[in-house]
Amino acid sequence: SQQGEEDPQALSIQEGENATMNCSYKTSINNLQWYRQNSGRGLVHLILIRSNEREKHSGRLRVTLDTSKKSSSLLITASRAADTASYFCATDGSSNTGKLIFGQGTTLQVKP
């Protein structure tokens, strides 16, 4: 079964609104990462948060991590049509080999 599971599976919002995506995982981790994938393209790394961090910001992105609940959230503020993509969380499962375990992803549609 997937280590990371995103919720919701699909999200549709208007430009300017905020988008929140959640990710749950099962095992202990060293870090958790969020990636974006535009349709038919490769993955773009957005942000990495370590297990000893609770919150991290990067531009319009805000990521939180709650290791006690084994969950993370990605908030995109003031969304733009260009944010339309699939978003994946990935954990390393406390592995030292770097093997990433991805969730199924959240498909975000931002309507202009």
Next chain:
Amino acid sequence: NAGVMQNPRHLVRRRGQEARLRCSPMKGHSHVYWYRQLPEEGLKFMVYLQKENIIDESGMPKERFSAEFPKEGPSILRIQQVVRGDSAAYFCASSPPGGPDTQYFGPGTRLTVL
């Protein structure tokens, strides 16, 4: 600094043929990972390599699939005797020496088996 490069971007094979997918990591990166993405799904880890070494192949199917990362040249993911179920997007990622940490992904190779 060029990113991770993969070729070909699209590959069409008939059942029973061989598929070779190439990945050139970012300059200075010595860790290479291969992932497979089936339609409408997330990425699944296949194999992790360093130069001339397979570190973790726990995600590789037991038969027909192999990977290498030679001292010189790109990493190769090889699929022998392809079947329709092998149709997927195959992504390569690389990370710098000193720790896996952030992985930088290539654009992927989309394999279609007819």
